[in-house]
Amino acid sequence: MCNKNDGHRKSETYFQDQTMWGFVHRSFTKSMGYTDEDIRKPVIGICNTFSELNKCHAHFNDLVDYVKRGVWQAGGMPMEFPTISIGEPYVKPTTMLLRNLAAMDTEEMMRAHPIDGVVLIGGCDKTIPAQLMAAASVNIPAIVLAGGPMLNGRLNGESLGACTDCYRFTLEHKAGNLSDEQLSEAENAICRSDGHCMVMGTASTMASIAEGLGMSLPGCAAIPAVDARRRHMSEMTGKQIVKLVEADIRPRDIMTKEALENAIKVTMASGGSTNAIIHLVALAQRLGMALPLENFDKISAETPFILNVRPSGQYQMEEYFEAGGVPALMKELEPLLHTACLTVTGKTVAENLDGVKVLDRQVIYPLTDPIEKDGGIVVLKGNLAPSGALIKKTAVSEKFKKHKGRAVVFESLIDLDNRIDDPALDVDENSVLILKHVGPKGAPGMPEVGQIPIPQKLLEKGVRDMVRISDGRISGTSYGTLVVHVAPEAAVGGPLAFVKDGDEIEIDLQNRVLHLHVNEEELANRRAAWVRPQPHFDRGYGMLFEQTVLQADMGCDFDFLVPKQLRPATTAENQSSDRREEL
Numbered sequence: 001m002c003n004k005n006d007g008h009r010k011s012e013t014y015f016q017d018q019t020m021w022g023f024v025h026r027s028f029t030k031s032m033g034y035t036d037e038d039i040r041k042p043v044i045g046i047c048n049t050f051s052e053l054n055k056c057h058a059h060f061n062d063l064v065d066y067v068k069r070g071v072w073q074a075g076g077m078p079m080e081f082p083t084i085s086i087g088e089p090y091v092k093p094t095t096m097l098l099r100n101l102a103a104m105d106t107e108e109m110m111r112a113h114p115i116d117g118v119v120l121i122g123g124c125d126k127t128i129p130a131q132l133m134a135a136a137s138v139n140i141p142a143i144v145l146a147g148g149p150m151l152n153g154r155l156n157g158e159s160l161g162a163c164t165d166c167y168r169f170t171l172e173h174k175a176g177n178l179s180d181e182q183l184s185e186a187e188n189a190i191c192r193s194d195g196h197c198m199v200m201g202t203a204s205t206m207a208s209i210a211e212g213l214g215m216s217l218p219g220c221a222a223i224p225a226v227d228a229r230r231r232h233m234s235e236m237t238g239k240q241i242v243k244l245v246e247a248d249i250r251p252r253d254i255m256t257k258e259a260l261e262n263a264i265k266v267t268m269a270s271g272g273s274t275n276a277i278i279h280l281v282a283l284a285q286r287l288g289m290a291l292p293l294e295n296f297d298k299i300s301a302e303t304p305f306i307l308n309v310r311p312s313g314q315y316q317m318e319e320y321f322e323a324g325g326v327p328a329l330m331k332e333l334e335p336l337l338h339t340a341c342l343t344v345t346g347k348t349v350a351e352n353l354d355g356v357k358v359l360d361r362q363v364i365y366p367l368t369d370p371i372e373k374d375g376g377i378v379v380l381k382g383n384l385a386p387s388g389a390l391i392k393k394t395a396v397s398e399k400f401k402k403h404k405g406r407a408v409v410f411e412s413l414i415d416l417d418n419r420i421d422d423p424a425l426d427v428d429e430n431s432v433l434i435l436k437h438v439g440p441k442g443a444p445g446m447p448e449v450g451q452i453p454i455p456q457k458l459l460e461k462g463v464r465d466m467v468r469i470s471d472g473r474i475s476g477t478s479y480g481t482l483v484v485h486v487a488p489e490a491a492v493g494g495p496l497a498f499v500k501d502g503d504e505i506e507i508d509l510q511n512r513v514l515h516l517h518v519n520e521e522e523l524a525n526r527r528a529a530w531v532r533p534q535p536h537f538d539r540g541y542g543m544l545f546e547q548t549v550l551q552a553d554m555g556c557d558f559d560f561l562v563p564k565q566l567r568p569a570t571t572a573e574n575q576s577s578d579r580r581e582e583l
Helices: 010-013 022-029 060-073 095-113 129-137 164-174 178-191 203-214 227-245 259-270 276-286 293-302 316-321 325-336 350-351 412-417 522-528 540-548
Strands: 041-047 076-081 115-120 142-146 153-155 158-160 377-382 385-392 402-409 432-435 468-470 484-487 505-508 515-516
Touching: 010 022, 022 316, 041 060, 041 095, 041 227, 060 076, 060 115, 060 227, 076 432, 095 164, 095 540, 115 129, 115 227, 129 142, 129 203, 129 276, 129 350, 142 227, 153 178, 158 350, 164 178, 203 276, 203 325, 259 276, 259 293, 276 293, 293 377, 293 385, 325 350, 350 385, 402 412, 432 505
Parallel strands: 041 076, 041 115, 115 142, 377 515, 402 432, 432 468, 468 484
Antiparallel strands: 153 158, 377 385, 385 484, 402 505, 505 515
16 A cells, blocks of 8 residues: 555556556456546545345445446546445344454455545444444545435334334333234334434444544435435545545544544434444554543543433434434534544534534534433443443433342343243342343353343333343443443453352442442452353354454454554453553
8 A cells, every 4th residue: 555645546556557467457447348547537446335134235236326426526436346244133143243354354455456545335333333443444535424324113103213112112012012913013114214223323323423533424424314315425425535535635634532532522412322432442443542431431421412312312313314413413512522623524623514503402402401411321330340331321210320239140141041031030120130241252242132131020010121231232222221341241250250149239320330249358259260161163253253352441353453552461361451551
């Protein structure tokens, strides 16, 4: 890859080469219908993550056509290429197992080909994070085009949102309040267009983060997938990447420390997904910057929650778009933002926000009269999570914001499935449900299973929320009192591994505490008796993942993909930020 500002585009080293290899490059490219005039233009790669196994990306081929139109109009030569496509509903055991593979795939495709700039088209939860990580590592001009959310589901006059209402409907069906026929009717009504989830889940959060970082054109995140303006945005994105190549503006010019802080503020003000924290940490590390969890907590405490969108509010992405989308939210946040940051428009945040207005105050609240005075995600620490755990405060039941309860422990997903609905399970509404071994190494791949089901016998009594703690993740569409990302995880000998039935656990959101009330001598005895779980894999990508994945507080990236200066001193157990802070 040619260096920044060396005066030559990467494609020129391929197509203007006068050796035999230049002959081959030109000849093979012309055989696809391109001309000499075409190959003198900037070559724009279009990363298309379309797949029939990824519902959220079903419309991407259409978007690619409009991107190509924009590239041609701006004087570039578009060349589409595929990478793996990760769709949340189908991939087992978890898409998180494959985010790093997608990032590697995208990085190497960008690095290996005669591409001067790239349009990264993503949508479903792990695609945009993977693409941003790749762009940070390769650092050629790049721009993100999100695929957009679905239209609101509709049933009996009610707006539905996937997958917040997926949980609600299946919960009520399990409780006996919905018939099989009613559940089927909901299935047919909830997803009524192309696009990703239409609540502020992980997909919408990551699209908003791309825009908050300055890596997407203003307004890109919230346009519904099937709205004609999504096509207009695609064409504009195609035009803009050519301008970025001509100006030699690259991801590391845009994704600075200050831009990352802007993205975190957008996330906190939006009640965004807890998954965003893992992805932002991984992205920051690809950029050569450590991003401790304490930074998120500090920014959250200083950033009011102002977006009234589910699962933490009333409305959905369709109404958010109509209220002005991310630009309107950022306009309201403008006093808190680093407005001098450069963006893919070639302008600063301040210039992009000039003239922007909030169009619906029921959706985007004033900064001076927020929904809540601080942000949506809280970092908890204590002897149960020395390296931190996360909770989406805006989705927590009020009575559980400070709570002590007796632990009911499940050692694995299999154990959970076998016992959660057992009538003999010793549990009540004040119990704290604990799920172990669902972290990065333990599951493997840290699946979205942190929304531990309410036991059947409590559902039938009307219980709809409990304190639930795990070293796994939750969907951004989840709701309830869900403590996740406990680090270090149980599978590497984190304190979660030593919790037993009946232990008292305390959660205190105001004081950021997650504490196991067991004395140190007893914990030491339990630690001495602990046996490390057997690996899940003995070959292939799974073994690579299990051996090299970092803990949640370090972004779950592979240790060998993190810049050397940020790698843990030892990666035998990857036990997290304490080592990083020594660097």
